[in-house]
Amino acid sequence: MHMRKLPGFVPPSPWGLRLPQKFLFLLFLSGLVTLCFGALFLLPHSSRLKRLFLASRIQQPGLEVIAEVPGHSPVRQREPPPNPAPAAPAPGEDDPNSRAGPRHRKGWLRRTRPTGPREEATAARGSGVAALRPGEESIPFSFDFNAFRSRLRHPVLGTRTDESKEPQSQVRAQREKIKEMMRFAWQSYRRYAMGKNELRPLTKDGYEGSMFGSPVVGPDVRRHGRSMLQDLPGVKAGGLRGATVIDSLDTLYLMELKEEFQEAKAWVEESFHLNVSGEASLFEVNIRYIGGLLSAYYLTGEEVFRMKAIKLGEKLLPAFNTPTGIPKGVVNFKSGSWGWATSGSSSVLAEFGSLHLEFLHLTELSGNPIFAEKVRNIRKVLRKIDKPLGLYPNFLSPVSGNWVQHHVSIGGLGDSFYEYLIKSWLMSAKTDLEAKNMYYEALEAIETYLLNVSPGGLTYFAEWRGGILDHKMGHLACFSGGMLSLGAEDAKEEKRAHYQELAAQITRTCHESYARSDTKLGPEAFWFNNGREAEATQLSESYYILRPEVVESYMYLWRQTHDPIYRNWGWDVVLALEKYCRTDAGFSGIQDVYSTRPNHDNKQQSFFLAETLKYLYLLFSEDDTFSLEDWVFNTEAHPLPVNHSDSASQAWHQH
Numbered sequence: 001m002h003m004r005k006l007p008g009f010v011p012p013s014p015w016g017l018r019l020p021q022k023f024l025f026l027l028f029l030s031g032l033v034t035l036c037f038g039a040l041f042l043l044p045h046s047s048r049l050k051r052l053f054l055a056s057r058i059q060q061p062g063l064e065v066i067a068e069v070p071g072h073s074p075v076r077q078r079e080p081p082p083n084p085a086p087a088a089p090a091p092g093e094d095d096p097n098s099r100a101g102p103r104h105r106k107g108w109l110r111r112t113r114p115t116g117p118r119e120e121a122t123a124a125r126g127s128g129v130a131a132l133r134p135g136e137e138s139i140p141f142s143f144d145f146n147a148f149r150s151r152l153r154h155p156v157l158g159t160r161t162d163e164s165k166e167p168q169s170q171v172r173a174q175r176e177k178i179k180e181m182m183r184f185a186w187q188s189y190r191r192y193a194m195g196k197n198e199l200r201p202l203t204k205d206g207y208e209g210s211m212f213g214s215p216v217v218g219p220d221v222r223r224h225g226r227s228m229l230q231d232l233p234g235v236k237a238g239g240l241r242g243a244t245v246i247d248s249l250d251t252l253y254l255m256e257l258k259e260e261f262q263e264a265k266a267w268v269e270e271s272f273h274l275n276v277s278g279e280a281s282l283f284e285v286n287i288r289y290i291g292g293l294l295s296a297y298y299l300t301g302e303e304v305f306r307m308k309a310i311k312l313g314e315k316l317l318p319a320f321n322t323p324t325g326i327p328k329g330v331v332n333f334k335s336g337s338w339g340w341a342t343s344g345s346s347s348v349l350a351e352f353g354s355l356h357l358e359f360l361h362l363t364e365l366s367g368n369p370i371f372a373e374k375v376r377n378i379r380k381v382l383r384k385i386d387k388p389l390g391l392y393p394n395f396l397s398p399v400s401g402n403w404v405q406h407h408v409s410i411g412g413l414g415d416s417f418y419e420y421l422i423k424s425w426l427m428s429a430k431t432d433l434e435a436k437n438m439y440y441e442a443l444e445a446i447e448t449y450l451l452n453v454s455p456g457g458l459t460y461f462a463e464w465r466g467g468i469l470d471h472k473m474g475h476l477a478c479f480s481g482g483m484l485s486l487g488a489e490d491a492k493e494e495k496r497a498h499y500q501e502l503a504a505q506i507t508r509t510c511h512e513s514y515a516r517s518d519t520k521l522g523p524e525a526f527w528f529n530n531g532r533e534a535e536a537t538q539l540s541e542s543y544y545i546l547r548p549e550v551v552e553s554y555m556y557l558w559r560q561t562h563d564p565i566y567r568n569w570g571w572d573v574v575l576a577l578e579k580y581c582r583t584d585a586g587f588s589g590i591q592d593v594y595s596t597r598p599n600h601d602n603k604q605q606s607f608f609l610a611e612t613l614k615y616l617y618l619l620f621s622e623d624d625t626f627s628l629e630d631w632v633f634n635t636e637a638h639p640l641p642v643n644h645s646d647s648a649s650q651a652w653h654q655h
C-alpha cells in the first residue's frame, strides 16, 4: 500500500515503537555500550581484548604523564601509570606482619623447582619461569644460573695462586688487614645499628637517612650537598632500611667472611621489607639496593636476592612517567599503591644516566622487557638531543627534554653517566656499539674543553659553566682515572696509549690531593688557582667522608699496569684510615683532612663497605679475583656479570 507523506505525520517505527519508547530504548543502548567500554579498563593489562582496543595508549611509554606547572606540584592526570609491572603488593606481599614471605608469593614472578646439580644447589633456585597473575599472558622467561656460571672465564674469587708464594706473603698480609677492617666495620654496624641504613660510630647507634624513602627532602640529597638533612629532627623515616646490609653483601662474599655474609643474608630474608613509603632517590636506590641485590644473586644464586631486586625495580618505574621518559630524580614509594614521581624541574645526568647496567640485568633476570625499554629510551633521548660543543650538561628537563643549564662536569652530577657508557659496552661483551661511540665522543669533547694542566704540572678536569672554567676537581671526579684506564684498550689505536697515560696523570693528581694533606686523606674538592694546587681552599670542602673514588682508580691502574706505586699509594690510604677514621665502634668520616686532630663526622657511610674496602682488597688481590673479563662494577662497586652468552634475551637486544 502506498502511503502519502503528510505534513506533521510521523511514520511508525519498524519495531512499532512510539517516540518516548524509542528514546528510552536508545538511552538503554548507549548505557550498555558505555558500560562495556568501561569494563575494558578493569581488565588486566595483558588481556588480549584490552590490547586490541587500547593498544596505542598502553604501548606508548610516558603518555600518562604528570602535568607539570612551573612552581606547582605535579598533578596526576591519569592513573594507574602505563607500566604493567608495578602492581600494588598482593595481600601479604612484603608485609612485615604477614607470614607469607617472598617465596610464598603469588604474582608476576614465581619460583620454580630447582633444576641443577647440588654443586650450585642454591644456584639452581635461580632458574625460573616468570608466572603471571591469573588471566595474564606469560612472558617467556628462564634464567639458567648454572649455564651463567659455566660461562664465566675465571672462578669468581680467582685461583689465589699468590697465597702459596713466599715473596707475595706481604700482599697477603695486607689483604688480611683490609679484611679485618671490613669485619670490624660490619660487626660495629651489626652491633649498634643492624637494620638501620648506616652506623653512627660515635653515638653508637644507627640512622635511616633521607635518601631511601623518608617523607621529606627533594631530589638527590647527597649530590646536592643535603646529606646533613639525614638527621632532621622529628622526621620519621618510612623508607627502605638496611642500606649497609645490602651494600656489604658482595664485599663480605669477596673476603670470605662467611658468618657475616650469612647474617646479612638472613636479615634480607627476614627483615628487608619493600612496602615502604616516602620519597627516595631513584639513583641511590638503584645503585645501592638494586645493584647490591643483583650482585648477591649472581654470586650465590639465592632466589631471595633476585626476587627482591625485581620487586624493588618495579617500585621505581613510576619515576619514568614523564613526557620524555627521562625519570625524575625522586620516586615516592607509597605503600600498597602506585606511587608517583614528585616535583622538581630537572633531572640530573649522573642519576638518570646511571641506571643502564642494573636495568638490563633486571630484564635479564625477570624476563620483563620494561626495565630495558626504560633505559633504552633514556639513551635515545640523549643520542638525539643537541649537545653544546659535544658536551653533556648536567641538568635536563624531563618534561621538555631540553638542557636546563650548561654546567658540565666529570665529577658530581655528571660522573657515572660517562662511567655507565663504557661499562655498558664492556658488560654487553663489546656489542653495544652505541654506548661505545657515545663514550669516546663524549670523552673527546671533555678533553677538548675541560682538561687542563696546572703550572706545577698536574693534569686535571675542570668544571665548565657555559664556557667559563672552574679550576677545581671534586673527590668524586677521581673515579675518572680508573674509567679512562678501563676504556683505553678499546679506543682507536692511535688514542690507546694516550688514554692510558691520561688515566695515570689524573690518578697522580688525585693522589697529590691526598699526599698534600696532613692526614694523607683527600678533601672533598681541591683547586688549581692562586698558587694552590690540588688543595681545598676552605674548610667547607676539606672533609673526607670515607669516599672510594681515589682507591678505585688505584685498583684499575694496578690491574692495567702492575706498577707497584698504586699498591704503595693504596697502603698509605689504609694506614691513614686506621689512624684518623677508626673509632671504638666503626669507621667515621673526618671534618678536616688538614688537621692531625680531626673531628669525626659520626658516619660510617654504606659505600665505605661497598666500595672503599672492596677496591682496597681488590688492589691487593690477583687479577682473576672478580676478573674484569667477567665482571663490571656498578658505580657502587657491585659486580655485575658481562653477558658472555649469545642470549636472545630481551635484555641484550639492541634497537
Ligand code: DMJ
Residues within 6 Å of the ligand: 416, 476, 547, 548, 549, 607, 611, 635, 636, 637
Ligand atoms: C657512591 O655512592 C657512588 O660511587 C656514586 O656514584 C658516587 N659516589 C659515592 C661515594 O662517594
